[in-house]
Amino acid sequence: MEGLVMRWRALATLASCRLQLSRTVPSRLHHCAPATGRRLLLSRMFQPQNLREDQVLSLEGRTGELTCKSQRLMLQVGLIHPANPGCYHLLPYTVRAMEKLVRVIDEEMQAIGGQKVNMPSLSSAELWRATNRWDLMGKELLRLRDRHGKEYCLGPTHEEAITALVASQKTLSYKQLPFLLYQVTRKFRDEPRPRFGLLRGREFYMKDMYTFDCSAEAAQQTYSLVCNAYCSLFNRLGLPFVKVQADVGSIGGTMSHEFQLPVHVGEDRLAICPSCSFSANVETLDLSQMNCPMCQGPLSETKGIEVGHTFYLGTKYSSIFNAQFANAHGKPSLAEMGCYGLGVTRILAAAIEVLSTEDCIRWPGLLAPYQVCLIPPKQGSKEEGAAELTESLCDHIVKAVPQLQGEVLLDDRTHLTIGNRLKDANTLGYPFVIIAGKRALEDPSQFEVWCQNTNEVVFLTREGVIELLSSVQVV
Numbered sequence: 001m002e003g004l005v006m007r008w009r010a011l012a013t014l015a016s017c018r019l020q021l022s023r024t025v026p027s028r029l030h031h032c033a034p035a036t037g038r039r040l041l042l043s044r045m046f047q048p049q050n051l052r053e054d055q056v057l058s059l060e061g062r063t064g065e066l067t068c069k070s071q072r073l074m075l076q077v078g079l080i081h082p083a084n085p086g087c088y089h090l091l092p093y094t095v096r097a098m099e100k101l102v103r104v105i106d107e108e109m110q111a112i113g114g115q116k117v118n119m120p121s122l123s124s125a126e127l128w129r130a131t132n133r134w135d136l137m138g139k140e141l142l143r144l145r146d147r148h149g150k151e152y153c154l155g156p157t158h159e160e161a162i163t164a165l166v167a168s169q170k171t172l173s174y175k176q177l178p179f180l181l182y183q184v185t186r187k188f189r190d191e192p193r194p195r196f197g198l199l200r201g202r203e204f205y206m207k208d209m210y211t212f213d214c215s216a217e218a219a220q221q222t223y224s225l226v227c228n229a230y231c232s233l234f235n236r237l238g239l240p241f242v243k244v245q246a247d248v249g250s251i252g253g254t255m256s257h258e259f260q261l262p263v264h265v266g267e268d269r270l271a272i273c274p275s276c277s278f279s280a281n282v283e284t285l286d287l288s289q290m291n292c293p294m295c296q297g298p299l300s301e302t303k304g305i306e307v308g309h310t311f312y313l314g315t316k317y318s319s320i321f322n323a324q325f326a327n328a329h330g331k332p333s334l335a336e337m338g339c340y341g342l343g344v345t346r347i348l349a350a351a352i353e354v355l356s357t358e359d360c361i362r363w364p365g366l367l368a369p370y371q372v373c374l375i376p377p378k379q380g381s382k383e384e385g386a387a388e389l390t391e392s393l394c395d396h397i398v399k400a401v402p403q404l405q406g407e408v409l410l411d412d413r414t415h416l417t418i419g420n421r422l423k424d425a426n427t428l429g430y431p432f433v434i435i436a437g438k439r440a441l442e443d444p445s446q447f448e449v450w451c452q453n454t455n456e457v458v459f460l461t462r463e464g465v466i467e468l469l470s471s472v473q474v475v
């Protein structure tokens with residue numbers, strides 16, 4: 001809570017700095033930011049828009065293929081741009097959404113005692129040879145040599161690095177444990193078939209947490225704590241998920257679960273029991289008997305996108321690197337570990353995949369890059385007189401609803417009709433689109449408000465708009 005208050009203060013200070021800046025040097029700002037004074041102008045956004053499907057396909061290059069809705073939509077509206085196979089430029093809207101996602105993740109991880117670290121992407125071959133994963137990982141590991149001939153990989157995950165880091169602390173006591181250390185960084189995997197846009201990249205963002213406990217029992221409790229934090233995260237994002245029993249794969253350990261978003265483009269097959277709580281990735285089941293191991297009823301199958309993965313590791317890594325602490329009797333004892341991944345860029349694309357229609361992006365409300373888009377009338381139209389009303393509404397919103405500072409965009413492309421701009425706004429999925437049409441010239445002015453996440457269109461006065469927007473949650 002104290003953290004929240006502090007962040008709020010920091011934000012408020014930042015907001016007032018911005019205000020001052022725009023008052024004192026408006027002309028310089030004019031040339032370097034998509035904002036004039038305090039207003040964010042859509043015409044200044046770096047965002048290729050309205051690409052046709054064939055143009056999008058040619059962006060993906062010779063080897064590219066459009067394999068799913070989120071990939072197509074994200075390319076079409078300029079959320080991502082292909083760089084190399086499986087590697088994308090994340091454009092401004094996506095970066096805003098991702099920063100919001102990271103803030104929600106930070107809140108959830110820190111609520112259970114998580115401490116944020118940041119480890120290098122370059123990881124030395126020595127560490128990976130120690131666990132035998134230098135060989136086990138095969139071609140998926142991106143390897144390189146420095147000028148001295150020393151071998152490295154670009155980290156696909158960081159069990160080796162974090163365990164070596166904790167092992168380097170020679171005076172740890174059981175009183176300090178558990179440690180829940182996490183980071184949000186780029187990961188590199190030379191996937192045999194990168195596809196589905198951000199869903200399966202060769203370079204992507206992951207949140208990876210590693211936990212160190214003083215007993216197996218304590219580690220199991222930490223495991224449940226992290227799983228609950230993952231459930232809370234997906235609930236806050238409004239994403240329907242299932243937690244399934246999973247295979248431990250090359251990471252190893254003794255217990256594992258995946259967090260899956262059920263959707264037909266998913267690459268994982270899930271078996272779910274409609275009568276009891278059992279659910280599993282089919283990789284973990286004996287396929288000859290597709291009956292529920294708990295209640296013996298028939299299992300139903302569905303596809304899913306894996307957005308999170310948890311592993312109970314025991315002492316598999318701590319024993320190799322000697323990650324020890326002094327126990328209650330003063331004796332050295334190996335840390336019991338867990339590791340917990342969330343696919344950050346994959347969650348963004350998977351959310352778009354699950355929530356959007358074929359033509360229109362829909363975001364989890366908390367992650368929408370901008371909450372409000374205002375559309376003033378077309379230049380030279382009968383309603384042109386409402387242009388100033390829209391600008392003053394834009395300024396009033398950020399004053400009256402401080403959490404919307406930086407969240408309100410003005411679509412100043414007034415050479416376009418309202419209809420054309422509304423179509424773009426619909427495609428991009430701003431939670432609130434506010435139009436100044438004919439009724440804005442009535443007394444009192446009435447603005448047309450499209451509430452995208454509830455599919456409602458309402459006419460509201462200035463006060464009505466403020467009342468509606470006051471309840472918007474922003475991270």
Ligand code: ATP
Pocket residue numbers: 157189191198199200201202204206249306307308309341342343344345346
């Ligand atoms: P997959 O089975 O999909 O290849 P994984 O089981 O190898 O994934 P983990 O090692 O469990 O992946 O990584 C943790 C999380 O990172 C995954 O749950 C997923 O959300 C994300 N992730 C893994 N690989 C990719 C990738 N190539 N592109 C984007 N996100 C990924």
Ligand code: MG
Pocket residue numbers: 306308309
């Ligand atoms: Mg996994």
